[in-house]
Amino acid sequence: MSAATRARRSVALVLAIAGVLAMVSLSRLRWRNPDAEAAELRLSWRIPAPSERSCRPPTEAELEGVLPHMRPSEVCTDEAIPYRLTVLLDGDTLRSGPVARAGGRIRAITVYERFVIAPGDHRITVGFAPETASAAEAVAMAMDADVAAAPGDVILVATDDTGRLGLSEGR
Amino acid sequence: MLKRLLGPVLKRTDGWVDRLFGSKWNPLYQSGALVVLCLAVMLVTGLYLIFFYRIGAPYESIVRIEGQPWGGRWIRALHRYAADGAVVAAVVHALRMFCQGRSWGPRALAWISGVFLVFLLYVCGLTGYVMVWDTHGQLLATEGARLLDALPLFSEPISRTFAGADPIPSAFFFMNLFLHIAVPVGIVIFLWLHVSRVARPVLLPPRPLLWTTVGLLTGVALVVPAALGPGADLLRLPAEVTLDVFYTFWLPWTRSAAPGVVWLAAGVASAVAVAVPLLTRPQADRRPAPSFASTRLCTGCEQCYTDCPYDAIRMVDREGGREGKVALVNPAACVSCGICAGSCAPMGVGPPGRTGRDQLSRVKEFVQRQPDAGEDIVLVGCGRSAAAAWAGDHGRRFLVSCAGNLHTSVVEYLVRSGARGVLIVACPSRDCWGREGPKWLVERLFHEREAELKARVDRRRVRVAHASSFDRWSLGEAMDEFATELARLDAPVGDDAIEVETECDLAESSTPQDSPLPRPGHTSGP
Known part of the structure; x- marks a missing residue:
C-alpha cells in the first residue's frame, strides 16, 4: 500500500468515526417540549351504559308474527341518555356540549378531554349530567375545586372508587 | 426532478x-x-x-x-x-x-x-x-x-x-x-x-x-x-x-x-x-427491451441461465422433437442488463442490438474508422463508469452498456487488430447496475469462465479497472500504470485477417422477429 493510499485510508477511518459520532449525536438530540411550559387540565372517566327503558304491551300485529309460546308480555326499548359535559376554568367556559358515544349501540360513555391552561391558581368547575330532565335516576356528577398549576403539571379530574368526580391523588 | x-x-x-x-x-x-x-x-x-x-x-x-x-x-x-x-x-x-x-x-x-x-x-x-x-x-x-x-x-x-x-x-x-x-x-x-x-x-x-x-x-x-x-x-x-x-x-x-x-x-x-x-417508469418507447434467446444459436450450455443476476432465464425443452434444452428469457423479470450477452459463447442471447454479434459488428466498424490509431490503448468502458467521461491524453474509447455485457470476442478483436492494450473500465463491483457485470467479466477474461477470452489472446494486453462515473483518479492511475507496463512489451502486431469464432454466420440477425421493441439500447461509439 502506497503512502498516499495509506493517508487516504486514514482519512477514511477518521471520516467513518466522525460519521458514526454524528449519527449518535443526532440520536440524542435534546428537545424542549413547548407544551411543558403550560399546564394541562385532563378529564378522564367512564360510566356504564346510561340508558332509559320504556315498555309497552305488544300490538296484535307484533304478536301474530311470533309463535304462541314465545310471545312477550311487553316490548321494551332502551334509549341512550344523552349527556352534557361542562368545563369552566375561572368561570370561563372551556367546553359545554354533548358527549359523543362510542359505537352505534348503547355503550358506556367515556370522557377523555385535554385542555391547555396557563400555570397559576385556578378554579375548576366540571359538570357531567343527563341532558334530559326525565332521566332523573341517571348518574350526574359535578366538581368544583381550586388548584395551583405549575408549568408541566397535569391536573387530572377523574372518578374515584365511589364513582364521584375529583382531582386525582397526587394533585 | x-x-x-x-x-x-x-x-x-x-x-x-x-x-x-x-x-x-x-x-x-x-x-x-x-x-x-x-x-x-x-x-x-x-x-x-x-x-x-x-x-x-x-x-x-x-x-x-x-x-x-x-x-x-x-x-x-x-x-x-x-x-x-x-x-x-x-x-x-x-x-x-x-x-x-x-x-x-x-x-x-x-x-x-x-x-x-x-x-x-x-x-x-x-x-x-x-x-x-x-x-x-x-x-x-x-x-x-x-x-x-x-x-x-x-x-x-x-x-x-x-x-x-x-x-x-x-x-x-x-x-x-x-x-x-x-x-x-x-x-x-x-x-x-x-x-x-x-x-x-x-x-x-x-x-x-x-x-x-x-x-x-x-x-x-x-x-x-x-x-x-x-x-x-x-x-x-x-x-x-x-x-x-x-x-x-x-x-x-x-x-x-x-x-x-x-x-x-x-x-x-x-x-x-x-x-x-x-x-419513475420511463415511457414505453424509452424502456430498454428485454433480452431474447435465439433458439437456433442456443447450444443449451446453461451459462446465461447461471449468470443471469435476476433469474430471468429458464432452460426449457426444445420444441419440434429436438433433444436438449434451450434458454428462454422471461421478459417480466429481465431488466435488460445484458449480462447474458457476455455469457453466451455463440452470441445467441442478449438484448436486441446489444448481443455479442452486435458488439462484434460495432467493434469492426470502430477499428475500420480509425486505422491509424492501432497502437493506442483502447478504453472499453461501461457507459455508467468513469470511461464515459474520460478525456485523457491517450486512449480511444469504445463504450458498452455494461462491462458484464461485453463479449470477450470484442476484446479479442481489438487485441488482434493491433491495439497496444485494452483497458476495460467497469463500475465498482458492488455498484454495477446489472449487479454482477464486473464479477463475470473478470471470470471470463482471466479465469476461463464459459464465453472465455481465447487462449491465443495475449492477456498482458488486457486489463480491467473499476472506476465509478466520477472517479477519474482511479481511471487515470490505472491508465498510466497500464501504459507503463505495455511500454515494456514488444510493439503489437495486428492480424491482417481476423477470424473470430462466432460459430455461426455474423449476418445472423441479432434482433428477434417478434421483438416488440428492437432498439440499440445504451451503446455508443467513440
Missing part, C-alpha cells in the same frame, strides 16, 4: 468516497447489506437485553440494565445505534436505487417490499422506545395514542390508558414487547421478498467492512451510552426529551398538528413511496 438534483450529487459523493475508502470498501455501495448487518446486530443484542427486561417494571429494568457497565449498558447502546444505522443505511440505499433508476419494472417488487421494510423497521424502533418507558417513551405513547384515536378503529379512546388515573396495565407493555419481537419476523419475510427476484443476493458486506462497522458501533456504544431520560410520569408533561432524529423526527411537528393532517401527510408520503415504480 429529485433524480436530476440528487443524481449528480450521488455520483460525486461516490467518486470521493471511492477515492478515500477504495471502491471495494465504499460503504455507500454496501448500504443494503449494511441494513441487514445492523438488523443482525439488533437481533443479537436484543436477545441479550430481553433476558433483563420486565414488563411489570419496564423503566426499572432498563435502569438495572444501565447499571451493568460491562454488559447491559453498552449492549443497549449498541442495540440502539445499530437501529439508527439501519435507518441511515436504508435511506442511502433507497436514494441510490431511486437515482440510478432501479425502482421500476422487474425491480418494483424489491422497491415496494423495501418500503414495507422501512415501515416495519419504524414500528420496531418506536415500540422499542416505548419499551424503555422514560419521558421519551411516554411522549411517543401519548402522541401515538392521540393519533390512533383519530382513526375509526377503537370504540373508546385508547389515550385514556395514559391519562394517569390508573397504573398502565401490564398488558400494554406485554403487547408492546410482543410487537417489538414479532415485527422482526415480518422483516425477515419482507427481506426474503425484497431479494426474491435476484440471484445470489449479497446480504452482508465484505468482512473488513462488516467488522469495521461492528467495531465502530461497539466502540461508540462503549464511550457514549444510549440516552435514558427520567422515568415516565403521566401526571407531568415531559419538559426536555432526548429525541432520536432517525425515528422520532416527526414528534415536534405532530404535537401541534391535528391528527387528520398528520394522517393525511403520512398517507400521501406512503402513497408516493409505494407509487415510485410507476412514477
